[in-house]
């Protein structure tokens with residue numbers, strides 16, 4: 126069995142994805158995640174680690190522009206390359222569907238996420254001061270050409 130498998134998210138994945146999402150700094154509610162899955166512009170992926178659902182990523186695709194809205198790996202499965210694989214496979218799929226670039230926002234203090242995006246060759250495109258609350262933080266806007 127391959128260690129990491131990435132596939133589109135399905136309805137049946139929702140309970141586990143919502144559980145994982147609670148480990149994000151600004152987690153989506155279960156309702157938000159369920160509603161998102163219904164949007165035609167949503168592109169949601171899950172990562173399985175040795176068959177176990179370990180991570181979730183939610184993108185949107187509008188015309189030729191993709192946005193990464195959330196990516197979370199369960200703490201028990203971190204630093205195994207799962208988020209990097211989710212992003213790579215997700216972006217590859219979005220490119221095939223016509224995306225030419227991807228945008229995201231990240232808390233300036235979120236070092237693991239910023240390092241992840243830098244590794245995947247996202248570059249800083251701007252700063253939104255005081256964008257996040259609880260705790261207050263700036264949003265770093267990052268982009269990558271696909």
Ligand SMILES: CC(C)(COP(=O)(O)OP(=O)(O)OC[C@H]1O[C@@H](n2cnc3c(N)ncnc32)[C@H](O)[C@@H]1OP(=O)(O)O)[C@@H](O)C(=O)NCCC(=O)NCCS
Pocket residue numbers: 148149150195196197198199202203204205206207208209210230231232235236237238240241242244
């Ligand atoms: C950010 C997050 C998704 C990374 O997931 P992960 O599966 O552990 O990441 P990976 O194992 O794929 O790591 C890929 C790269 O990310 C960076 N990275 C990941 N965790 C890191 C950490 N704790 N410290 C520093 N860099 C880190 C590294 O550059 C790493 O590459 P390397 O292994 O060659 O050093 C995970 O920490 C998480 O779920 N955090 C909470 C949710 C969150 O903050 N999401 C982002 C919102 S914008």
